[in-house]
Amino acid sequence: MTDFTLVVGSREWSSWSLRPYFAICHTPAAFDVTLIALRTPETAARIRSVSPSGFVPLLIDRRFATPLKVWDSLAICEYLAECFPQAQLWPADPAARAVARSVSAEMHSGFRALRTNLPMDLFAEKPGVGLDAEGVADDIARIETLWRDCRTAYGAAGPYLFGAPTIADAMFAPVASRFRTYRPALGEIAAAYVETLLADPAFRDWETAARRESHISQA
Ligand SMILES: N[C@@H](CCC(=O)N[C@@H](CS)C(=O)NCC(=O)O)C(=O)O
CATH class of the missing domain: 1.20.1050.10 (Glutathione S-transferase Yfyf (Class Pi); Chain A, domain 2)
Known part of the structure; x- marks a missing residue:
């Protein structure tokens, strides 16, 4: 199992999910992706079953005894910047x-x-x-x-x-x-x-x- 799971919505439409995906790809994180299809009758319930906010994207960090959930695209990017300072997800200056x-x-x-x-x-x-x-x-x-x-x-x-x-x-x-x-x-x-x-x-x-x-x- 990888350290991180990024839960995303349908890739064709989920602009919010693309952002942390783009960011995590620019880190050395070992991660996998869980997809939840958007615009289906089950979408809201499926998202709610994993995401406390009721929205995707969601990042799950499994390095904790109780996996840590981080939600909201910008908060996820910030968290990745903290986990992987060597990736310089924010400029050094x-x-x-x-x-x-x-x-x-x-x-x-x-x-x-x-x-x-x-x-x-x-x-x-x-x-x-x-x-x-x-x-x-x-x-x-x-x-x-x-x-x-x-x-x-x-x-x-x-x-x-x-x-x-x-x-x-x-x-x-x-x-x-x-x-x-x-x-x-x-x-x-x-x-x-x-x-x-x-x-x-x-x-x-x-x-x-x-x-x-x-x-x-x-x-
Ligand atoms: N501010 C949030 C917005 C996230 C958002 O609106 N996500 C949409 C999908 S792109 C969602 O989860 N919608 C719930 C639904 O379709 O039931 C973020 O930055 O992550």
Whole structure:
């Protein structure tokens, strides 16, 4: 049995689950994944049977006599950063770290218009759909500004927001998927950063597993 289990929702749709998956893949953690299918009559009961909040994702740390449950995507990422300091899931520099925490928190609690009108739908192609809904253009403009500012100030050492991959990138991985699906016009920096996230091995693994999942559900 592995030390950690990450409980996730259907990979095609569960943007919240993709974030800690992205983060844990950038640590040396030995983990497995338990999938709970979303949008079924049993979903709520199945999630409640394991998750105290009634939501996925959930991380279970089995290294404790009574396995420790950590819920909420950002709390899980924070916990992973503490368990694996060598992975540098937050930037080492205190100023960069403060900004990384700010952009992650902003993503976690904001961008309601984007979330509502451009839901993650991993393999869908819906160019233009939802882009004219109220608030969406403002959300996209703010995300572009955040990405440009981080890449310009802190990204010299690599293609991620703070150079190497951090929790901030995990928080925005579902946005890259949304942008691929709905295809808003993006500036050069944002477009390149979307490609970086989509090419990340963690994102690729998630897609591969999601393909198997949709294959199974269609069988
Ligand atoms: N703030 C939470 C939100 C989690 C969330 O909304 N998860 C959805 C799936 S993506 C869920 O569990 N929904 C319950 C359901 O479908 O019954 C987090 O960051 O983890």
